[in-house]
Amino acid sequence: MRPFFPFLPTLIVLTTFFFTNNLFSEVKWESSVEGAFTKAKKEGKPIFIDVYADWCGYCKTLKKEIYPKKEVQAELSNFVLLSLDGDRFPNLKRKYQVSGYPTLLFLDKNGSLTEKIAGMPDRRMVVRTLKSAFSKRDQESTLLAQVSKDPENNLLLLKLGEYYFEAKEYQKAAEYFYRSFASEDPRTPENRHKALFNLGVSFSELKNWEKTIKTFSLYLDKFPTGSAQAAYYFRGSAYKALGKRSEAESDLKKALELTSNPEEKKEIQDLLRSLGSDR
Incomplete structure (x- = not known):
């Protein structure tokens, strides 16, 4: 007689769900500005920069609640990604006129600004702007x-x-x-x-x-x-x-x-x- 496992279908569904979430949480964030810009030029990919501050509550919300969303991760995967503490990069702040946190910068492969979000966006705004920036990648x-x-x-x-x-x-x-x-x-x-x-x-x-x-x-x-x-x-x-x-x-x-x-x-x-x- 075959064993009966009434919980198995639920287990399969949950396993699939967590696997999908893990898959979309694996976009790679670069740690070096120079390395990210070099990679973008080499691969012909646009650049996304998350400019934050450690004391910024909205910045933490972005990282914990917005970026992990599946549809956001799907769009982020088209970019070379950087997350930078703005107070440690004053030259970058001056160049792209960053005056507060969070600020999201969307650049083409050569570092030319195509889109910018200043302040706390919702998920839909992030996805929409990522799509727009990707269309201007060249x-x-x-x-x-x-x-x-x-x-x-x-x-x-x-x-x-x-x-x-x-x-x-x-x-x-x-x-x-x-x-x-x-x-x-x-x-x-x-x-x-x-x-x-x-x-x-x-x-x-x-x-x-x-x-x-x-x-x-x-x-x-x-x-x-x-x-x-x-x-x-x-x-x-x-x-x-x-x-x-x-x-x-x-x-x-x-x-x-x-x-x-x-x-x-x-x-x-x-x-x-x-x-x-x-x-």
Whole structure:
């Protein structure tokens, strides 16, 4: 006679349920920012960053009650995942303008921001935003395709330059900022001053000091009512890097006169003091 186990069907159902839950709880969270960004580029996957603080109650609720949900886990599996204590990563907070916790950042494979949630979301919002961010995972290809169809569109060229700048591909950024500035597109001529300014900043990031000086000199000549304070700052810093103290001092003093920001003032004053110590 076969044994009778009336509890067996229930056991099978429960086992299946717990196995499914365990399966969806196994998405991998990276522990290194550099490693996560490298992995995203290599695999062509977007990035999801959970920015939290240890003292934040909502952050704990997200991790315990929202992220383990099956439908959330399914969408998270399409991303390279990072969970970071925001107070330990001030540069990341500045870059992505994180002002409170929790903040959820959705980036493409090159680290360009596509979506952002500030504050406590519900499950539906997380799933919806993950899906939207995943659809924007390859902004580079989208922008390149748009530019290929309209190669003189200085707004598209500017956006592509900004994209590469955010991805820290400064040489490519400089190429597209220059093309945006040089474009004779009459639709959005106001973008030319942004493109030229950003071109100068790109050369500064590349430590090409001669081109930094040349670009910001052209900027100050063509757009004297633009961002003069920042232009003098970047040009002065480039002069300093080349050991041209008098030119650096002149530009940095002009930048100091034009700024009212206490942090900027302190930074410029420190640079001016360092010029004296270099003598």
